[in-house]
Amino acid sequence: MSIKYTVIERGEPGVTGGGIKKWYAQVKYDGEMTIDNLVDEIEKFSALSEADIRGVIIALENVIQKELVNGKIIRLDKLGSFYPSLSSSGAETEEKFTSTLIKSAKVNYRPGKRIEDALSVADFTKDK
Structure with missing residues (x-):
């Protein structure tokens, strides 16, 4: 591919x-790959049932969500890391900065080495 x-x-x-x-x-x-597709693919490499796999994926999603809003970096070894970041307006001094200047929060993802390596050797085909 x-x-x-x-x-x-x-x-x-x-x-x-x-x-x-x-x-x-x-x-x-x-x-795209949905959770259903991921479950089907994971079943091929695992002895776990469809329900077990789905449960783990949903639990992982819940834990990541909970910990990101607590300001934690989520390191998933070879899968990579998820971490929160902020965008804000500037203040003239540190004392004048308040949380009302924070415009938004977002999630960043940094892939693990195996995922980066997979893309570094990918082939490319021009779509017609």
Whole structure:
């Protein structure tokens, strides 16, 4: 299998009118994997039942959610890490900064080495 891509034209960021336009690769997604699909695939490599696998995935989701809102980094060994980050407006001094200046929180993901390595040797095929 390979990662399919298309080529799109983009202008320069921040330049009025787009500036000099160039062509860039963009992933052409080939569907998605749902929890049902993941359970089916995991069953092939495991002695666990469908219900057990589904239960573990849902429990993992619940624990990750709970711990992220408590400011924890979730390290899942070879799978990678999930960690919270913030976006805020600035304040003139540290004393003037309040939590009302925080605009949003989001989750970042840093893949583990095996996942990064898998993508580093991926093949690419231009979609027609």
